[in-house]
Amino acid sequence: MGLKKELNDGVAAIFRDQWTTRKGRNVPEPEDLKLSNDAVEFDRATILYADLAGSTALVDSKNWWFSAEIYKTFLLCAAKIVRSEGGAITSYDGDRIMGIWVGESQTCPAVRAALKINYAVHKIINPALASQYPSQNYKIKQVVGIDTSSIRAARTGVRGGNDLVWVGRAANYAAKLTDLDLEPRTWITADAYNKLRNSEKLASGKSMWKQYSWTQKDNIKIYGSTYWWPIND
Template identity: 55%
Template sequence: MALKDDLEKRVKEIFKEQWTKRDGTVVPSDDSIKLNNDAVEIAGTILYADLADSTKLVDGYQPAFAAEIYKTFLHCAARIISSEGGTITAYDGDRVMAVFIGDYKNTIAVRAALKINWAAKQLIQPALKAQYPKSTFTLKHVCGVDTSKLFVAKTGIRGANDLVWVGRAANYAAKLAALDESYPTWITKDVYDKMAESSKLGGVNKTNMWTKRTWTAMGNKEIYSSTWSWSF
């Protein structure tokens, strides 16, 4: 069958086929969802951790140095996410995506984001300076966090496919991770309202760690940013 005919046939099949949907209580795995119109719906909180200014990094520094920045940041982010019970769903160049589920998913996801900020500033940057004392490079990153219902399906072709996370949280968290890196953590109002005080208030005086902002690019939605970190 010619490529055009094959593609036309498959596109029609996808649009016509009825969806098989079920509620999930665990994070779906690759082998738990079929490649046809099969999906799992879960309530999840998505965290995106993204290196800032990675284009300037690869344009202005040696490839090996840039790769070391990628590797150290993504390694620390992934280990922190895993230690907090999150599930890594994808690596995409200079960023990692993870999902948290359960009753405390917002509190835990935000804590993970604050720990990533601490690791970037207190672990990676000092180690970088010790290894490259003449370097002026400063690692900057942003974490975005949102929560919503997620529709998880499989996309691609046989032998080369992946899960796709359809829902507001996946989209918004990615967009939040592209905001001003002066504030390393950005969260939606839904996350802020649902998380426990342990992820809202910091320091001995229980200071609110978050500043309310207006997300003008997204219809003036209420979001929150923070420069705080969580040591470990």
């Protein structure tokens, strides 16, 4: 079969075939779904994207090995923090990581993870970087976006090269929030903010969050924070 016929047949099948769906309780693995129109539904999930800011300038101006060490240290810390807060890592995409929380407890641990990533950057990675390379005068910055919504997981790709795609507002908004270039290192939607307890909203009786209007999304309400959550163990 020629490539063009394979593409024509594959596209036609995706548009033609009916979807099979089922409710999800745990984050699925790719092999849990078929490559056909098969999806796992979650009434609500919380998505976190953690993105390394300024990575293009980094690779343009620094040695490859220095850039690789920046990537590796950031993704190491982000991944371990996401897992420590009960999240599942769904993908690594260059200099960013996507985490997901499902079940009863999801938005609070996702936000704690974001604030802990901010702590790790300020208190662990940058001090170690300055100690190892004092002449580089380089500091890591990151942006983390979080949203919560209903979402579906489907398997995409081809045999031997496929993964899950997460379809729903939370995945898109969390990713887009990392494009914001303002002082806050953590951004969450109003829906995510409204799911938080006081322990994730307040520090010493003072709000950790400032309300903003997201001009790129019809001025909807979002919240940004410069705070971090200490990692004590």
